[in-house]
Amino acid sequence: xxxxxxxxxxxxxxxxxxxxxxxxxxxxxxxxxxxxxxxxxxxxxxxxxxxxxxxxxxxxxxxxxxxxxxxxxxxxxxxxxxxxxxxxxxxxxxxxxxxxxxxxxxxxxxxxxxxxx
Numbered sequence: 001x002x003x004x005x006x007x008x009x010x011x012x013x014x015x016x017x018x019x020x021x022x023x024x025x026x027x028x029x030x031x032x033x034x035x036x037x038x039x040x041x042x043x044x045x046x047x048x049x050x051x052x053x054x055x056x057x058x059x060x061x062x063x064x065x066x067x068x069x070x071x072x073x074x075x076x077x078x079x080x081x082x083x084x085x086x087x088x089x090x091x092x093x094x095x096x097x098x099x100x101x102x103x104x105x106x107x108x109x110x111x112x113x114x115x116x117x
Contacts, residue, residue, distance in 0.1 A: 001023070001024070001025035001026045001105040001106065002023070002024045002025055002108070003021055003022075003023055003094075003095055003096060003105060003106075003107070003108035004021070004022045004023075004024075004108055004109075005019060005020070005021050005093060005094060005095055005108050005109065005110050005111040006019070006020050006021075006022075006111055007019040007020050007111055008092075008093060008111030008112045008113045008114075009112075009113070009114070010114045010116065011085055011113075011114070011115055011116070012115070012116050013085060013086055013087055013115055013116065013117050014084060014085065015085050015115070016081070016082060016083045016084075016085065017082045017085065017113060018079060018080070018081050018082070019035065019079065019080040019082065019093055019095075019111055019113075020077055020078070020079055021033075021035070021077060021078040021079075021080075021095030021108070022075070022076065022077045023076050023077070023078070023095075024076070026097070026105070027073075027076065028071055028073065028076055028077070028078055028097075029052070029054075029071075029073045030052060031052065031097035031098070031104070032049055032050065032051050032052055032097060032098045032099075033049065033050050033069075033071060033078045033095060033096075033097055033098070034046050034047075034048065034049035034050075034069075034095065034096060034097070034098045034103075035047045035048045035049075035067075035069060035078070035080045035093060035094070035095050036093070036094045036095070036096060036103070037089075037091035037092065037093045037094070037113075038091055038092050038094070038110075039088075039090060039091040039092075042091075044094070045060065046060060046098070047059070047060055047063055047067065047080070047093070048060070048063065048067055048068075048069040048080060049069065049098055050069045050070070050071055050078070054071060057069055062088070063082075063089075066082065066083050066084045066085075067080060067081065067082050067083070068080070068081040068083075069081075078095050080093070080095075082113070085113075085115045086115060087115045087116065087117045088115075089113060089115050090113060090114050090115050091113060092110040092111065092112050092113075093110060093111050093112075093113055094107055094108060094110040094111075095108070
């Protein structure tokens, strides 16, 4: 299984980015998929997740109302639309499947998001 994240970059506070995670070797439709982030000196945390059926979306409190997770099953790709970005959103963002609270597959390289104030 390979997960390839893209779409990160440098953006000013208040700006937007759309991240993409292309999966190969597994179907995202059969997995709960999640976006994680890891800021310098901090543990990796789940930011958003989408259920197997795509009917349930969950977000960590700090991004509710600003981030939206979605997926395109035909492209086997998961997206994270990030609006109203804040400097505290600066981190490397990763995607992975979730089983309970545990990530399933080997981590990809992630994509760096840097938000300037």
